[in-house]
Structures are given as C-alpha cells and as structure tokens.
C-alpha cells in the first residue's frame with residue numbers, strides 16, 4: 001500500500017514527463033473566474049511549480065471547480081478491476097496534486113467507484129475530491145427503477161467513498177427520471193447530496209434530456225461533446241446555459257475514436273497560440289471553450305496522461321475563430 005508520501009514521489013516522476021504549461025491568463029473564453037493550484041502539497045512533494053487550472057462556476061451555487069476532472073469508465077475501470085491498482089493511486093494522486101478535483105464515476109463502471117473510494121481514503125484524499133457519481137437501477141431498455149434498489153445503490157456509494165455527503169449524484173443514462181431523480185432530489189433536500197443531475201451520451205436522447213432539464217431543478221447534466229462530436233452544442237448546451245445548469249463533458253476524446261483518427265500526426269501549429277502542445281490539450285481546450293461547460297472529465301489510467309489532461313485547463317481557451325480552425329483540422333483527418 002502506498003502512503004501519501006510515496007504517491008507524491010510517484011506523481012513527481014509522472015510530472016517530469018508532462019509539465020503543465022505556463023498560465024498566460026489572457027482572454028479566457030469560457031467564463032473562468034480563477035485558477036486552482038492543487039492541494040497545496042507541491043512544494044513538499046518536489047513537483048515542479050504548477051500553473052493554475054482554470055476554475056468554472058457551478059451556476060446553481062456559485063461554487064468554483066477546476067475545469068478538468070477525471071472520468072472512470074474505459075481504461076480506468078479496466079485497471080480498477082485488475083489485481084494491481086497502483087495506476088489508480090497514481091492517477092487520483094495526480095488529479096489532486098496538479099490542480100483537479102472532480103472525479104466522475106458510477107456504480108455501473110465495475111470496480112471504479114469502490115477502488116477509487118478505498119484508495120482516496122488510503123492516501124488521504126477523500127476530502128480533496130469532488131465526488132460525482134450516478135444512480136441507475138432501471139433496465140437497459142429504459143424500464144422502471146425499483147425505488148428501494150435505487151436507494152440501496154446510493155447507500156453503497158456513500159460507503160464506498162466513506163463520506164456523509166456526496167457532491168453530485170446524476171441519474172445515469174436517463175434511467176427512469178421520475179423515480180430516480182425524485183430520490184436524488186430528496187437526498188439533496190436533506191443535505192446528503194449537494195448537487196443533482198442526469199446524463200446521456202446518446203444523441204437520440206437529447207430531446208428527452210432537454211425535457212428533463214426544463215422539468216426538474218437540476219444542478220448538472222452530463223453529455224458527450226468533442227471536437228468531432230459537436231451535436232450537443234446545437235441545443236443541449238445552449239439550454240443548459242439558459243437554465244443555469246452546469247455541464248460535465250463526457251468522452252472528450254470519443255474514447256478511442258479520436259486517438260485512432262489522429263494516429264501519429266503532429267499537433268497543429270495553430271494550437272501553440274492557445275498553449276495546447278499535445279493533442280489531448282487540443283481536444284480538451286476545444287470542449288472547455290464552450291461557455292456552458294463546467295468541467296470536462298476525460299478518463300485515464302495513466303498519471304502522465306492525467307497531468308497532460310489538466311494542462312488542457314491551463315491558460316486561455318481558443319477563440320471562436322480558432323475553434324472553427326480546429327474543427328477544420330479535425331474534419332480533414334481520416335475517419336476512425
């Protein structure tokens with residue numbers, strides 16, 4: 001088991017591979033109101049000086065959180081269910097150490113929720129993390145959720161994180177909103193949950209999520225949005241802005257899709273102007289530049305990628321003109 005001092009050494013090694021870029025601080029496009037500088041342990045860890053990750057405001061409360069977080073399906077969940085979960089320790093450590101806070105998970109992501117909760121407790125990070133999880137016990141085909149089962153699933157999340165209050169619970173994949181959002185709303189009213197929301201990453205469900213956004217007092221939605229997957233910007237993101245609902249961006253790399261499109265091509269020169277020196281930062285800045293977006297949550301199983309990703313929240317975001325050029329660059333790539 002790594003203690004806090006040991007993982008600081010590990011993240012120091014990872015940070016040598018991916019330094020965060022300097023913070024230019026100019027012309028922030030997405031409503032930033034400050035920067036974060038990690039959990040205040042950089043000096044003691046020997047990690048190179050860290051620039052601040054842009055903070056975004058949660059519309060319903062005014063609370064600020066770093067614009068880049070961590071997702072936990074995909075490769076993260078593969079590691080979580082393996083025997084050696086060292087990489088998860090390193091990734092969670094790097095998240096906090098390099099200025100991130102929000103961790104997006106779900107009971108549906110295999111062992112991710114449980115392993116992250118255990119490791120955060122072991123390395124003393126439970127209170128540093130903004131815990132964003134989900135609930136869904138409705139059938140895959142969109143059936144009804146059993147209320148007792150949904151409550152039991154939520155109670156397991158409390159146990160796994162070892163907290164009395166969960167920051168955000170979202171109804172996963174639009175599962176039975178009346179039952180499950182109703183339960184989360186009750187918990188929010190009781191103060192056991194700070195924020196409530198609902199997610200979809202299916203364009204076919206965008207009309208449904210917009211209906212829910214208009215009907216329930218949501219704090220957040222979670223939707224897919226990426227430089228080559230921009231449909232959410234047509235109506236969903238503008239509606240979130242109009243209604244004052246925060247947005248978590250999912251699949252900013254399209255999981256493996258964008259990586260296979262990019263191959264070994266160099267990062268386009270235009271990205272240098274807004275400090276995106278890696279493709280990950282290019283894609284994260286594209287998503288984070290949308291003014292509706294509160295936090296982008298790429299998944300990773302590698303500390304150096306976590307640090308790379310947090311760099312996507314540092315410095316200015318691309319302008320409208322630069323965003324159009326980014327789209328043109330990506331449209332010229334081969335299909336996945």
Ligand SMILES: NC(=O)c1ccc[n+]([C@@H]2O[C@H](COP(=O)([O-])OP(=O)(O)OC[C@H]3O[C@@H](n4cnc5c(N)ncnc54)[C@H](OP(=O)(O)O)[C@@H]3O)[C@@H](O)[C@H]2O)c1
Pocket residue numbers: 070071072073074075076104105172173199200201222249250251252253254255256259280297298299300301302304305306308309
């Ligand atoms: N309906 C929903 O509620 C829903 C649906 C989808 C996603 N989500 C949430 O959104 C999160 C993100 O979406 P996603 O996991 O589908 O995909 P994603 O974040 O778009 O992509 C993850 C992939 O990118 C790689 N990667 C990450 N950072 C990298 C870097 N800096 N350089 C190179 N490769 C990098 C990861 O591999 P490595 O491990 O090698 O870094 C992994 O293969 C999920 O984990 C989940 O928390 C929610």
